[in-house]
Amino acid sequence: MSVLLEVTNLQTEFTARAGLVRAVDGVNLRVSRGECLGVVGESGSGKSVTFSSVMGLVRAPGRVTQGSIFFDGRNLRDLSPEEMRAIRGRDIAMTMQDALTALNPALTVGEQLAEVLVAHDETLPAGRLARRAAIRERSVEMLGLVGIPSPDTRLRQYPHEFSGGMRQRIMIAIALACRPKLLIADEPTTALDVTIQAQVLELITDIRARLGMAVVLITHDLGVVAEHCDRVMVMYAGQVVEEGPTGQVIGQPRHPYTRGLLASIPRPALRGQPLTPIRGQVPDLVGLPPQCRFHSRCPLARPECLVEVPMLDAGPGRRARCLRLEEMA
Amino acid sequence: MSLGKLLERLIQLVPVLLGVSLIVFVMLALTPGDPVQIMVGEQAITPEQEAELRHNLGLDRPMVERFFLFVANAVRFDFGQSFYHGRPVAEVIAERLPATIELSLVALIVALATAIPLGVLAAIRKNSIFDRMATVGSLLGVSLPGFWFGILLIMLFAVHLQILPVSGRIGYASEVPAITGFLLIDTLLAGDIGAFGEALRYLVLPAITLGLPMTAILMRVTRTSMLEVMRQDYITFAEAKGLPRRRVLYRHALKNALIPTVSVAAIETGSLLGGNMIVETVFGWPGLGRLVVESIFLRNFPLVQAAVLLYAVTYVLLNFIADILYTVLNPRVKL
Numbered sequence: 001m002s003v004l005l006e007v008t009n010l011q012t013e014f015t016a017r018a019g020l021v022r023a024v025d026g027v028n029l030r031v032s033r034g035e036c037l038g039v040v041g042e043s044g045s046g047k048s049v050t051f052s053s054v055m056g057l058v059r060a061p062g063r064v065t066q067g068s069i070f071f072d073g074r075n076l077r078d079l080s081p082e083e084m085r086a087i088r089g090r091d092i093a094m095t096m097q098d099a100l101t102a103l104n105p106a107l108t109v110g111e112q113l114a115e116v117l118v119a120h121d122e123t124l125p126a127g128r129l130a131r132r133a134a135i136r137e138r139s140v141e142m143l144g145l146v147g148i149p150s151p152d153t154r155l156r157q158y159p160h161e162f163s164g165g166m167r168q169r170i171m172i173a174i175a176l177a178c179r180p181k182l183l184i185a186d187e188p189t190t191a192l193d194v195t196i197q198a199q200v201l202e203l204i205t206d207i208r209a210r211l212g213m214a215v216v217l218i219t220h221d222l223g224v225v226a227e228h229c230d231r232v233m234v235m236y237a238g239q240v241v242e243e244g245p246t247g248q249v250i251g252q253p254r255h256p257y258t259r260g261l262l263a264s265i266p267r268p269a270l271r272g273q274p275l276t277p278i279r280g281q282v283p284d285l286v287g288l289p290p291q292c293r294f295h296s297r298c299p300l301a302r303p304e305c306l307v308e309v310p311m312l313d314a315g316p317g318r319r320a321r322c323l324r325l326e327e328m329a
Numbered sequence: 330m331s332l333g334k335l336l337e338r339l340i341q342l343v344p345v346l347l348g349v350s351l352i353v354f355v356m357l358a359l360t361p362g363d364p365v366q367i368m369v370g371e372q373a374i375t376p377e378q379e380a381e382l383r384h385n386l387g388l389d390r391p392m393v394e395r396f397f398l399f400v401a402n403a404v405r406f407d408f409g410q411s412f413y414h415g416r417p418v419a420e421v422i423a424e425r426l427p428a429t430i431e432l433s434l435v436a437l438i439v440a441l442a443t444a445i446p447l448g449v450l451a452a453i454r455k456n457s458i459f460d461r462m463a464t465v466g467s468l469l470g471v472s473l474p475g476f477w478f479g480i481l482l483i484m485l486f487a488v489h490l491q492i493l494p495v496s497g498r499i500g501y502a503s504e505v506p507a508i509t510g511f512l513l514i515d516t517l518l519a520g521d522i523g524a525f526g527e528a529l530r531y532l533v534l535p536a537i538t539l540g541l542p543m544t545a546i547l548m549r550v551t552r553t554s555m556l557e558v559m560r561q562d563y564i565t566f567a568e569a570k571g572l573p574r575r576r577v578l579y580r581h582a583l584k585n586a587l588i589p590t591v592s593v594a595a596i597e598t599g600s601l602l603g604g605n606m607i608v609e610t611v612f613g614w615p616g617l618g619r620l621v622v623e624s625i626f627l628r629n630f631p632l633v634q635a636a637v638l639l640y641a642v643t644y645v646l647l648n649f650i651a652d653i654l655y656t657v658l659n660p661r662v663k664l
Contacts, residue, residue, distance in 0.1 A: 057568055089571030096569075101562035105661055106584045115580075116570045158660040174570065 005031040010067035025238040038229030046238040090120040093175035097187040099167035103159035110155030165196035244318030254320040364628035408635035427510025429616030436540035448551025470545025479538040479611040496613035595651030
């Protein structure tokens with residue numbers, strides 16, 4: 001499979017009162033066409049900022065300071081705002097965590113769907129009426145694709161007239177309206193009920209197969225990753241700490257943080273026993289010394305871990321940022 | 330918007346108007362100064378003549394009776410005779426009303442047309458020099474007293490530069506048939522573009538003076554709510570969709586940001602009524618505001634009472650309009 005997105009040494013910084021915060025610090029990642037990459041990490045690990053950087057949507061006081069973002073052969077960092085705008089929504093689409101706040105409350109669902117088509121679709125007919133009819137047809141088709149019943153009447157309604165799961169579907173419909181090559185789904189299920197979560201994920205997986213697009217699934221739920229992603233990338237404190245094929249990473253993690261994440265998942269077999277949390281807290285990202293960032297919380301930490309640890313090979317297609325990864329094999 | 334809701338609003342109006350009438354009545358009664366004395370002035374009249382005058386004006390009756398008489402007549406839209414004009418109050422007010430409405434509407438349009446773009450621009454360029462200047466400007470706009478600012482404008486544009494008229498409504502030279510009473514409309518109906526321009530020239534200074542505090546407040550409100558809206562997820566999502574910046578700003582952000590602006594605009598339009606009294610007096614504008622001020626000095630009770638009732642009705646109506654606009658802008662709210 002050919003590479004669709006290749007990010008090299010990405011750095012995104014925010015100026016905060018306390019100092020410079022490097023929210024994304026030297027991230028490398030690669031997404032192949034049609035592939036589903038899971039990105040896991042706790043809040044503040046930099047997973048959302050990494051992909052806001054890819055989309056060119058980092059807002060002041062944040063900015064991308066280093067690295068390259070090659071998408072479909074072009075470095076997105078070299079593009080003008082106007083060129084970047086043309087790619088957003090057409091080639092790379094994004095859905096956000098909470099559809100209630102991501103959909104504009106003052107505009108109808110139909111308008112919010114139609115405007116993406118108007119902005120990007122050059123195949124629309126030129127005549128006013130024909131154009132309107134084509135947009136309408138496409139909108140109805142998209143709502144149908146994500147499983148919204150009676151899309152014709154639903155287009156005229158406002159976001160508040162839909163349930164949470166429906167809104168998520170609508171957001172997905174909007175994101176997919178232009179058949180993007182890459183969909184970045186930022187916590188698509190966090191704001192939903194468990195039963196609806198499964199439906200929405202099925203929907204994304206199903207459409208991914210049908211449209212042949214690549215998906216980046218940002219989540220903190222390893223269960224979701226296990227079920228839907230080809231590869232997984234674990235982030236901690238602005239860095240990638242482990243990556244590899246999903247089955248292998250989850251079956252046999254090579255970084256203590258990944259292991260900790262897996263151990264903290266409740267399991268039916270261990271019912272009644274206390275969960276195993278990862279002790280301590282994510283370090284403050286201001287003025288971090290060049291050493292293993294997980295060190296202070298790591299059960300395997302040793303004095304020699306107090307050095308800058310690079311990503312190390314951990315088998316075919318696998319890498320981890322840990323000096324003791326061999327011991328965990 | 331259902332008929333039932335409209336009816337509900339109209340019924341709500343009744344206690345408001347009763348309360349307002351009572352308050353104004355009591356206040357006028359407690360104000361020192363006797364209308365008869367003011368009417369008579371320096372002329373020598375016999376006590377019998379004075380008593381007759383008092384009787385004719387209805388001022389010899391007890392206060393409670395006078396109040397109920399006023400209310401009983403008011404519900405039939407009879408507000409009595411103006412002491413000073415010797416004509417029905419309703420007629421005198423109707424004569425002056427168009428001038429005031431015209432001035433207020435122009436002031437409102439000027440205020441909205443400057444406040445909203447300036448507020449949006451200040452929000453987009455937050456902390457820029459433009460934003461800071463707009464902030465200082467709006468502070469000045471709110472705090473400058475209208476009577477002083479108006480005189481300042483007259484001195485600059487009418488006296489020094491002599492590009493705009495000092496006061497009044499239109500030059501004596503242009504005579505257009507009064508059809509609606511709104512000079513901007515009447516001059517156009519008469520096909521007299523010259524007179525239209527002239528009428529507009531007379532409007533400029535009073536409209537700016539009247540609209541300035543409102544412009545300042547609306548600009549602040551628009552800026553603040555625009556900044557608030559720009560932080561919302563749906564703006565990020567709109568950007569992620571690759572929409573043109575214009576569309577993100579004006580369709581996605583402004584439509585939401587205008588919700589508070591509209592509410593404040595409606596309330597502030599009510600305050601234009603008060604501003605009218607000052608501005609009309611400064612600019613010699615022959616409208617209701619000036620009439621009311623004169624009537625207060627003359628203790629012309631029936632006219633003041635009727636005018637205040639009219640103000641109250643206008644205020645309630647404006648709030649009603651604000652509610653309707655609110656539902657148009659915010660589909661989550663139903664009346």
